[in-house]
Amino acid sequence: MEQQLKSELTQQVILDKAFDIFYKNGFESTTVAMVMEATKLSKGAFYHHFTNKKELVLAVIAQKVKKRIYDSMILPLYTDGDVPEVLKHVFSNRIRSFSEAEKRSGCPANNLINEIGDTEPAYQIALRKIIDEWKAALVALLEKGKRSGNIKNNINSDAVAIYLIGAFEGVRGLRKLYHNDEIFEDYLSAVNTYITQLS
Known part of the structure; x- marks a missing residue:
């Protein structure tokens, strides 16, 4: 039992450490040796847990990247209340919670999508699973809003969900490019207006 805990x-x-280095330096420029140096562990310790860099990346996506999005953008959608206000709250809270380092580095998921999303089917599948879960949560919330009467019945919930995800991920990239918080303020103004028009 103690050995299993130590291994975990x-x-x-x-x-x-791998997540931190991927986030800071990107996937392509990160090597197993860099990760091992950061952990102060031996290569043997690495290869005991991961057969190669690809397996490490998939684990980082599944356990680190997914958790960030789930905790901040998916789980808060499963709440009661006025649906437009829930949407505004979730997107505004996340934008306002970013540290300076997160603003500077952009979205880890989006960074991976842009860097490696089309290089390997296994990466595509892992990253799509996260986006699909996020989209499904948004669609479920929008459909709940239709049933409760605070979202228009004629809106296309799938299209709105994709738009909201795309706009959010896009603004993360623009903030990274411009180093200017006004980008976020303009985004929040526009997205809140858009959400209001759904009701």
Whole structure:
């Protein structure tokens, strides 16, 4: 039992450091050696947990990137209340919660999508699963809003969900490019107006 716990902790250290390095330096420029140097672990420890860099990336996507999006953008959608206000709250809260480092570095999921999303089917599938879950949560909320009468019945929930995700991911990239918080303020003004028009 103690050995299993130690093994799990070691794996978590590797995932944490790998996520940080991928986020800071990008996927292509990150090597297994860089991750091992950051963890102060041996190569043997790495290869005990991961057979190669691809397996590490898939674990980072599944355990680190997915958790960030789930905790901040998916889970808060499963709440009661006026649907347009829930949407405004979720998107506004996330934008306003970013640290300076997160503003500077952009969205980890979007960074991976742009860098490696079309290079390997396994990466595509892993990243799509996250976006699909996010979209499904938005669609479920919008459909609930239709039933309760605070979202128009004629809106296309799938299209709105894709628009909201795309706009959010896009503004993360623009903020990264411009280094200017006014980008976020303009986004919030526009997205809140758009959400209001859904009701």
